[in-house]
Amino acid sequence: MSFGVLAxxxxxxxxxxxxxxxxxxxxxxxxxxxxxxxxxGSAVTAVVAALLLNSRYGPIGLSIAPSLRGNGAARFVQSxxxxxxxxxxxxxxxxxxxxxxxIGAGLCIYVAWLAGTIAGVAGGDFIxxxxxxxxxxxxxALFLALLAPQLAHRRALVAAVAxxxxxxxxxxxxxxxxxxxxxxxxxLVGWRRR
Amino acid sequence: xxAPWAAVLLIGCGTIAIKAAGTxxxxxxxxxxxxxxxxxxxxxxxxxxxxxxxxxxxxxxLVIDARTPGIAVAVIAVWLRAPVxxxxxxxxxxxxxxxxVV
Numbered sequence: 001m002s003f004g005v006l007a008x009x010x011x012x013x014x015x016x017x018x019x020x021x022x023x024x025x026x027x028x029x030x031x032x033x034x035x036x037x038x039x040x041g042s043a044v045t046a047v048v049a050a051l052l053l054n055s056r057y058g059p060i061g062l063s064i065a066p067s068l069r070g071n072g073a074a075r076f077v078q079s080x081x082x083x084x085x086x087x088x089x090x091x092x093x094x095x096x097x098x099x100x101x102x103i104g105a106g107l108c109i110y111v112a113w114l115a116g117t118i119a120g121v122a123g124g125d126f127i128x129x130x131x132x133x134x135x136x137x138x139x140x141a142l143f144l145a146l147l148a149p150q151l152a153h154r155r156a157l158v159a160a161v162a163x164x165x166x167x168x169x170x171x172x173x174x175x176x177x178x179x180x181x182x183x184x185x186x187x188l189v190g191w192r193r194r
Numbered sequence: 195x196x197a198p199w200a201a202v203l204l205i206g207c208g209t210i211a212i213k214a215a216g217t218x219x220x221x222x223x224x225x226x227x228x229x230x231x232x233x234x235x236x237x238x239x240x241x242x243x244x245x246x247x248x249x250x251x252x253x254x255x256l257v258i259d260a261r262t263p264g265i266a267v268a269v270i271a272v273w274l275r276a277p278v279x280x281x282x283x284x285x286x287x288x289x290x291x292x293x294x295v296v
Binding site: 024025026030047050051054057058059060061062063064065068075076078079080082084088091093095132133134135136137138139140141142143144145146147148150151153155156157158159160161162163164165166167168171172173179180183184185186187188 | 200201202204205206208209210212213214215216217218219231232234235236237238239240241242243244245246247248249250251252254255256260261264265267268269271272278281282283284285286287288289290291293
């Protein structure tokens with residue numbers, strides 16, 4: 001919902017934000033694009049920022065790939081339902097993912113995201129800043145809660161620590177999104193140690 | 195076509211392609227154990243990176259703000275094996291409270 005409100009405030013009109021939620025379905029990239037456009041940045045800058053942010057879905061898509069069944073078309077549809085949250089709740093640990101959980105969670109989030117965007121665009125000016133409710137801490141807390149049970153294995157722990165350190169180290173020097181992609185290299189660190 | 199629409203269409207197509215790439219290429223096949231080991235470590239690495247950047251990430255800088263007490267509370271809650279929803283609620287509450295106080 002906050003996306004719809006922000007996008008309208010950034011001068012995107014009413015229809016473009018909704019189409020964006022329909023096709024892009026990746027909150028952080030959409031916010032980034034709107035932020036760039038709202039600050040007077042060019043369309044090219046907005047596209048580069050958003051796609052860099054979404055490049056994390058490359059390794060994320062790879063991580064779920066072995067767990068997905070079905071033909072190419074079915075896997076394609078499933079892959080589109082991947083967002084940080086649906087991916088995280090479908091994560092069973094040990095490199096396995098629950099395909100049905102991914103679809104269920106993905107669809108729920110998709111519908112909610114779309115409805116929220118429409119509501120926001122239609123005039124959600126009464127809604128306060130989501131940060132006031134602490135919602136910006138809710139997602140990392142969710143990810144942490146989902147990460148914790150996986151840390152029983154030493155390899156996973158090493159990968160998690162390395163991934164977090166790599167990401168934090170890159171935040172000051174790299175565009176948003178890049179630190180997450182680079183953190184996937186941490187999986188390699190653990191691999192070599194074995 | 196104006197700039198927002200061009201951006202919307204390009205970002206949409208690009209994102210669909212990125213999301214599809216990994217799954218369509220690799221999906222449905224069983225992988226050798228050594229490669230599976232790589233995938234096993236990928237999820238924790240990415241999750242940890244998401245947590246770290248969403249808590250401390252600013253605009254090209256690391257910041258300690260109201261999100262920090264939120265995640266600290268979440269760490270304690272996870273340590274005490276609180277249910278996921280309780281953990282998330284406590285973290286949001288702690289961050290909201292910190293914003294009110296400061």
